[in-house]
Structures are given as structure tokens and as C-alpha cells.
Amino acid sequence: MSRKYNNITETIGRTPVVKLSRLAPAGVEIFAKIEAFNPMGSVKDRFALAAIEDAEQKGLLKPGQTVIEATSGNTGISLAMVCAQRGYPFVAVMAENFSIERRKLMRFLGAKVVLTPAAERGSGMLAKAVELAATHGWFLARQFDNEANAEMHSRTTAPEILADFEAERLDFWVTGYGTGGTLKGVARTLRKNRPDTRIVVAEPDNSPLLGSGIRSKRNSDGSEAGAHPAFRPHLMQGWTPDFISKLLEDAVDLNLIDEVVPVAGNDALAAARDLAAREGILVGITAGATLAAALTVARTAPKGSRILCMLPDTGERYLSTPLFADVPVEMTEEELAISRSTSGGRFDSAAPAPKAPVIQPEQAPVLPEAAAFVADAIRDPANPVVMFALEWCEFCWSVRKMLSHYKIPFRSVDLDSVQYQKDDWGGKIRAALNAATGQRTIPQIFIAGQHIGGCTDLFEAWRAGTTQRQLEDAGMAYNRDASADPYSFLPGWLHARG
DSSP states (O other), X not given: OOOOOSSGGGGOSOOOEEEOTTTSOTXXXXXXXXXXXXXXXXXXXXXXXXXXXXXXXXXXXXXXXXXXXEOSSHHHHHHHHHHHHHTOOEEEEEETTSOHHHHHHHHHTTOEEEEEOGGGHHHHHHXXXXXXXXXXXXXXXXXXXXXXXXXXXXXXXXXXXXHHTTTSOOOEEEEOOSSSHHHHHHHHHHHHHOTTSEEEEEEETTSOHHHHTOOOOBOTTSOBOSOOTTOXXXXXXXXXXXXXXXXXXXXXXXXXXXXXXXXXXXXXXXXXXXXXXXXXXOOOHHHHHHHHHHHHHHHHSOTTOEEEEXXXXXXXXXXXXXXXXXXXXXXXXXXXXXXXXSSSSOSSSOOOOOSSOOOOGGGSOOOHHHHHHHHHHHHOTTOSEEEEEOTTOHHHHHHHHHHHHTTOOOEEEETTSXXXXXXXXXXXXXXXXXXXXXOOOSOEEEEXXXXXXXXXXXXXXXXXXXXXXXXXXXXXOOOTTOOOOGGGGSOHHHHHTO
């Protein structure tokens, strides 16, 4: 049933539980709670909202104050969303080895992202966040020890589970851990209301913090004092930082864990891929790891058992990770065979001839007013660099990216934009441009009235150093310290085809 919401944060929670009809072994039912249905695609939306609302209610967060948090990405994305909606600046501190998609998503949501060296691990990014918060007077969200984290799951996630399994058996609840908020918050509510449900916690088999039985060392203020001796780098981004969080430690001390299941990285990848290919559920590596643990439980569970596992996030923020490493970009042999089964739209044969002649822009008559427009744009002293372009041309975007990279001011005359659509004014300008340059391609770039040419002409001129001299002769400032191969700004599909 549809609803109207006052803002995006009201859509957090109430995520669905879905039965896995093709992956569960015979005689056992496996269900998944899909937290990717939260607006930012992960379970961390719950904590982000809880942290901000709790801080507002307690007077710990003032209007306009900056929020900061150490994050592997999901919490940062969620906090960026909540802070954007509430009007707080947000700074994420993240180790450099987490996926690039997460950085971009946070920045797209208006956040700043401060990276820390991968060698300093989770404790390093946390220490940096604490340092920045203390130095600048920012509010630190403290996902690893903030009781609002666990409380939110006791208040929302757990009741949702209880409602979905009302009057039904729930024999096992399986989850991973990172902050320990989901584990502590849900497990304590299940203990009270469904004491027969066994609580199973999964962790990387090569980084068994819980399995080691060794507690994290803590400073006098309760904060983590360095890396846990059992920690090793692993594939599950968001699982097990290099310390046992206070919330996780609470869950251990409250005896909320019945079983710990180690999960191999390759098993996590395989389970995530199976979820996508066989159940149509797109999730990340940690969700795959949780399902792998649930399948381990299912192998020895009594017949008729019901297992619920948490799937914490979506798979789209893992595109640059090993999860997608074997997914090809170009067509496979099988796909090529499908393509070749018909004559159209193929790379290995010429396209069919058009049924009717197509009038090219240079064939259109050149109007004096269009020619004057081109001449005025080229000679405009306020815009020495001008590009005649199309809004959706990838070569035009490549030039824009290069010019922006070197901080070169420019004017882009986008001939297909609304501004030039009336009476086909853009087409008339293009006909005049073609007549003036003798070239039909787009874009066409000029510097101080001198025609440079198209995209690759500019790139070659930059490589030769002639563009830089033209900019200097025109008295234009640009970032001389920036460095990049101009061809790196071309779209990936052009690189792939050479």
C-alpha cells in the first residue's frame, strides 16, 4: 500500500522478509530480511537516523553543527543522507581500501570524505575521526559504542521480525556483526520474546575475533586500544573492524550469542552471486557471508527448521570489489553468438544502408546570423576557450572533464540544449560551424579565436604542449601542477576498443 512521506527518513525500516525458494536445502526453510530496501540501500540507515535523532533530543547536536563518523562506507552513506535531509554538514573518515563507489555516493550526497591509510585499518580511521571531532568541535556519531544504535534495532528491526513470524516458528536468527548494533538490539529482544530462537553470529574465518575468545583491549575511557590480535584483512567490508566494539562486547557479556559460524571469503562471494543469479536478490559480500552462515546452519538443523538471516546491504556498492571481478564488460562468446544470429546492430559487419538519405548538418544552408553567432563566440574576449558541443556527447564530456581537471575556464555552446532548440537554431549554428572549420565532428574547440579541432585534436595538442602555450599567450591561468594523460578522460568503452 502506498503512502505519502514528509521526508526520506520516514521511509527507513519496515524492510521485507523473503523466503529463499531455490537456495534452501530440502526440509529447511530459509528466509532473508532484505535491508537493501532502506532508502540508502543498507541496514545502516536505521543507525544513522537513530544517532541524529538521539543527539538532537539530548542537545548534543546543534543546528548547523558538523557530524563526523568513521565508516567502511554504509554508515557514512546513511549519515550523509540523514544529514542532507536535516541540514547538517557531514564528514566521513574511511580507510582507503574500501570500495570507490562508497566514496562517490557519500560525496554525491554532499559529504566530505577523509581517507586514512589502509595499513592503519579500522582503528586508524576511528582515531582520525575522534581527533577531528575534538579539534573542530564536531559531533561524533560513535556507531561502535552508541547505545542509540542497538536501541534502534530493539525498537524497529526486532519488532518487525516478531510481527513477520507471529504465531510461527523461528528456530535460528543469523547475522554478521560490525558495530554490534544489529546483533545486540535484535538479540536482546528475541531473548525476551522468543527464547527458543537460537542466535547465530557469523564472522570471517581468517579473522575470528569472537572465535578467538580474546577481548579487545580498552583505554580507561572505554575506547578501543589498538588492533585485536586475531584480526586479519578479509573480504567482508563492514564486518569485523580490527577491534571488538563496545556494543559487540555487550552482546557477548549478556550471553546473547548461541553459536559463532566462521565464513570463508570465497563462500561469501559464491553465496552473494547465487542470491543474484538464482533468487534475483542483489546484495553485497557481507550479505552473501550471512547467507553462507545460514546455509551452514541449515545443513545440520532439524527438519522443518525455519532460519532467518540478515542481508545488510545492496550489491551495487561492490562493483569495484572481487564480488564483480569475474563479471565481464565486453560480450562473451555466447553473447557474441546471440548477436551474430541476426544481421543488425553488430560490430563485426557493416550496418545496413539507411532507407532514405540523411541530410548532414554541413549540407544545410548557412544563414548569415548563424555565421555571425559562431564568429562572435570564437572572438569573445570574456571566453577565450569555447567549445561547440552536444549535451550528451561522450567526447564532449571527455573534453569537459579535462578542462575541469586543469581548472581551465571555458564556454560550452551545447547545440542540442533547450536554449538552441527553437527553430532548429542549434542545427543552423552547427551548419555555420561546419562551413567555418571544414569539419563535421562534435565537439569543436577554439582558444583565443584559434581553431584547435575536436576531442582527440585537443588531447594531442595538450600532449605536444601547444595548448599550454596558447593558454599562456591568451593570459589564461590554469592548474599547471595537475597531471593526467588526456586520453584517460575518454569513456571506458573507447579504451576497451582501442
